[in-house]
Amino acid sequence: MARLCDADAIMQITPPDNQTPTGGIPSAEITNRETxxxxxxxxxxxxxxxxxxxxxxxxxxxxILSLLVDPIRxxxxxxxxxxxxxxxxxxxxxxxxxxxxxxxxxxxxxRRAVICVGVGLWSVGTLLCxxxxxFWVLFAGRLIVGVGEAALAPAAMSMIADMFPAERRGLAxxxxxxxxxxxxxxxxxxxxxxxxxxxxxxxxxxxxxxxxAAWRAVLVLxxxxxxxxxxxxxxxxxxxxxxxxxxxxREATSLREIFAQLAAIRTVLIPVIVCCAFMxxxxxxxxxxxxxxxxxxxxxxxxxxxxRPPPPRGRWTCPAAxxxxxxxxxxxxxxxxxxxxxxxxxxxxxxxxxxxxxxPRPPRHSIV
Numbered sequence: 316m317a318r319l320c321d322a323d324a325i326m327q328i329t330p331p332d333n334q335t336p337t338g339g340i341p342s343a344e345i346t347n348r349e350t351x352x353x354x355x356x357x358x359x360x361x362x363x364x365x366x367x368x369x370x371x372x373x374x375x376x377x378x379i380l381s382l383l384v385d386p387i388r389x390x391x392x393x394x395x396x397x398x399x400x401x402x403x404x405x406x407x408x409x410x411x412x413x414x415x416x417x418x419x420x421x422x423x424x425x426r427r428a429v430i431c432v433g434v435g436l437w438s439v440g441t442l443l444c445x446x447x448x449x450f451w452v453l454f455a456g457r458l459i460v461g462v463g464e465a466a467l468a469p470a471a472m473s474m475i476a477d478m479f480p481a482e483r484r485g486l487a488x489x490x491x492x493x494x495x496x497x498x499x500x501x502x503x504x505x506x507x508x509x510x511x512x513x514x515x516x517x518x519x520x521x522x523x524x525x526x527x528a529a530w531r532a533v534l535v536l537x538x539x540x541x542x543x544x545x546x547x548x549x550x551x552x553x554x555x556x557x558x559x560x561x562x563x564x565r566e567a568t569s570l571r572e573i574f575a576q577l578a579a580i581r582t583v584l585i586p587v588i589v590c591c592a593f594m595x596x597x598x599x600x601x602x603x604x605x606x607x608x609x610x611x612x613x614x615x616x617x618x619x620x621x622x623r624p625p626p627p628r629g630r631w632t633c634p635a636a637x638x639x640x641x642x643x644x645x646x647x648x649x650x651x652x653x654x655x656x657x658x659x660x661x662x663x664x665x666x667x668x669x670x671x672x673x674x675p676r677p678p679r680h681s682i683v
Contacts, residue, residue, distance in 0.1 A: 354554055359478040362551045363487050366471045367494035369434060369544060373464045374498020375505065376441045376537050377406065382506040384607040386530035393450050401450075402603045405457035413462045418469035419570075426470040427553050431545055433466025438541025445527070445534030477554040499602060509533045 353359070380387070380402050388398060421429050440459030447453035471491060479487045512518070513529035523539070524532050577584060 353480060354478050354552070358552065359487070362478060363475060363490050365544075365547055365551060366430075366467075366475070366491045369430070369467055369471070369548070370491060370494030371498045371501055372434075372537070372540060372544060373437065373467055374495050375502040376437055376460055377464060378499045378502035378602060379506050379533060379537060381603045382503055382510070382606045383530040383533065384604070385610055386510075386528065387453075390528055390530065391447075391450055391453070397450055399603070401453060401457050403599075405454050406461045408461075409458050410461035410465050413465040414469065417462075417466045421466075421470040421473050425553050426474050427548065427551055429466050429470040431548050433463045433470070434541050434545045434548060436460075436463030436466070438463070438538045438545070440538075441534055441541070442538035445531045445538060474551075474554055477557050503606065506533050509536060 380398070384395075384398050387393065387401075388395070417429065417433070437460045440456045440461075440463060443456035443459065444453050447456055472488065475487050475491060476484060510529050510533060513524075513527075513532040518524040518527070518532055523535060527535065
């Protein structure tokens with residue numbers, strides 16, 4: 316029985332028992348893989364915590380420009396259109412394109428190294444944005460940020476899959492994804508606090524920050540924040556790969572087989588991708604321009620706007636997002652791990668009140 320599971324950033328397809336689709340992994344090999352020893356829980360959850368922190372910093376570096384729109388425009392003499400290019404095109408296009416080859420590299424190279432290189436790249440890109448003298452240098456910095464951040468998700472999700480058994484993997488995935496949700500709100504809150512501190516002369520005499528404009532100090536601080544994170548990520552041990560390729564010496568799945576598997580489920584993937592794309596347009600447009608709207612329309616300084624951000628991923632939704640993301644992932648994992656008996660067809664199932672399992676509908680008796 317085929318089973319399709321979606322955990323925010325992951326889609327897994329479990330083949331039927333005793334059947335192997337093209338390019339798939341036999342069920343016997345999956346069983347052997349799942350019964351191997353797993354990393355210690357302390358080490359595994361420490362890695363997930365660092366991945367969550369990396370996701371928070373990643374989204375903070377990504378969204379921070381929304382709070383710095385007017386200061387950047389005034390300093391560099393650029394238009395709103397150019398600011399929109401910096402927030403959208405400069406980041407989004409390279410982020411989307413780089414995700415595919417970086418995901419492939421995560422399959423071939425040590426994943427910890429891929430994540431560390433990504434953190435180093437987006438930190439350097441953020442520092443370059445902070446010291447940018449012109450629009451094009453700032454544009455180049457945003458490109459580097461996009462490349463670096465594209466390395467985090469595929470490598471981290473792969474490591475989580477090799478650190479946790481199936482029944483605990485959903486919760487770990489939810490904790491990691493929670494960092495992405497919190498990052499947008501953190502970008503506004505921390506950015507506003509640093510802006511206020513810089514405007515009041517709080518960085519006078521501080522190396523690398525003294526004499527910088529407030530918006531530049533924010534970007535430089537965020538870039539430097541990647542250094543301790545990078546050092547902490549180096550302490551994570553690379554888990555052994557549990558795929559049949561690593562365990563049994565099979566050849567890695569070719570790109571042709573990968574695209575063939577994706578094409579086989581295109582009726583599911585295409586609508587999901589299109590819907591997510593349209594949702595992101597409105598979502599990120601609101602995030603990108605809401606602080607500037609408050610500043611211009613209501614003469615609210617950027618530092619003050621940060622204390623009351625209206626975007627859906629801002630401070631207001633963070634308290635709800637913190638428990639909901641891992642909780643939903645945990646529930647999904649528990650439900651997806653249960654497999655009904657082959658004799659029970661899905662239409663014949665009903666949910667019994669107060670029961671966490673599906674029961675077969677009693678047969679109907681007709682009077683002849």
